[in-house]
Amino acid sequence: MTGEPVPLLVLAGGQRCGSTLVQRLLCSHPRVMIWGEHGGELRPILAAAERLRIWTDQDATYARDELAAWGYQGFIANLTPECPWIDDACRAFVETLFAKPALELGRPIWGFKELRYTLSHALLLRALYPGLRVIHIVRDPRDVLRSLEDWEHHPHWTRRNTEGALRYWLAVANSFIGSNADPIVRSFVLRVRYEDLIADTRGWSAAIADHCALDAQSLDHRVFDKWVHSPGGYGPLDRNLLDWSALPASLRALADDEDLHMVASAYGYDLS
Numbered sequence: 001m002t003g004e005p006v007p008l009l010v011l012a013g014g015q016r017c018g019s020t021l022v023q024r025l026l027c028s029h030p031r032v033m034i035w036g037e038h039g040g041e042l043r044p045i046l047a048a049a050e051r052l053r054i055w056t057d058q059d060a061t062y063a064r065d066e067l068a069a070w071g072y073q074g075f076i077a078n079l080t081p082e083c084p085w086i087d088d089a090c091r092a093f094v095e096t097l098f099a100k101p102a103l104e105l106g107r108p109i110w111g112f113k114e115l116r117y118t119l120s121h122a123l124l125l126r127a128l129y130p131g132l133r134v135i136h137i138v139r140d141p142r143d144v145l146r147s148l149e150d151w152e153h154h155p156h157w158t159r160r161n162t163e164g165a166l167r168y169w170l171a172v173a174n175s176f177i178g179s180n181a182d183p184i185v186r187s188f189v190l191r192v193r194y195e196d197l198i199a200d201t202r203g204w205s206a207a208i209a210d211h212c213a214l215d216a217q218s219l220d221h222r223v224f225d226k227w228v229h230s231p232g233g234y235g236p237l238d239r240n241l242l243d244w245s246a247l248p249a250s251l252r253a254l255a256d257d258e259d260l261h262m263v264a265s266a267y268g269y270d271l272s
Contacts, residue, residue, distance in 0.1 A: 013172030040116030
């Protein structure tokens with residue numbers, strides 16, 4: 001890795017896809033800090049920067065011409081700085097929030113994991129950071145629902161939360177369809193299926209390390225031996241998740257969606 005701040009992003013659709021597992025794996029590297037979810041609150045920042053670029057390339061262009069020709073006597077009502085300043089401002093926000101505190105912890109390689117960002121958000125961040133690397137992890141939505149059914153037995157998680165998680169799964173997974181066929185996207189996005197990661201932890205850990213330009217030997221594979229389901233300790237290790245056929249019909253009905261079936265099939269999950 002260079003000395004420049006280059007984010008490592010772990011993106012997944014909704015909860016229970018394995019993003020925290022990949023986050024923990026990367027954080028086991030002594031030079032890496034992958035921050036956790038932040039409610040997707042970079043979206044308005046990225047959108048504002050994009051709108052400001054459009055503004056400064058259109059309306060503000062005339063104002064800058066007026067300033068150059070007439071100074072303060074020109075029509076400078078729509079005056080804004082040029083695009084590089086906007087990009088610098090956006091990077092400053094992101095780096096102040098994530099890169100600087102990571103460096104304070106002695107971890108110069110930084111990033112975050114988030115469940116709410118699609119490929120379009122990753123592309124906006126890549127415009128700011130050309131060296132950005134993304135790990136997109138996806139899981140069979142039926143197993144996601146099996147895990148979320150267990151969460152629904154706790155007061156902090158409701159059926160409405162489950163429905164929201166499934167909507168994020170669909171939106172994020174759909175956005176990355178075809179990414180493996182696009183050489184540009186494939187150069188910075190690594191797709192990982194949760195099932196494949198668990199079946200070959202060593203092989204996929206090496207692939208993740210290679211994608212992120214990290215030393216695979218510095219990753220601690222013991223993260224795969226300790227499953228974390230809740231704050232404090234390792235969570236209930238003796239969870240008995242219901243089989244798909246044993247889930248409540250109302251929960252299984254959430255997967256009875258044509259778009260969900262189509263997107264799932266693109267990742268090798270046959271929901272029929």
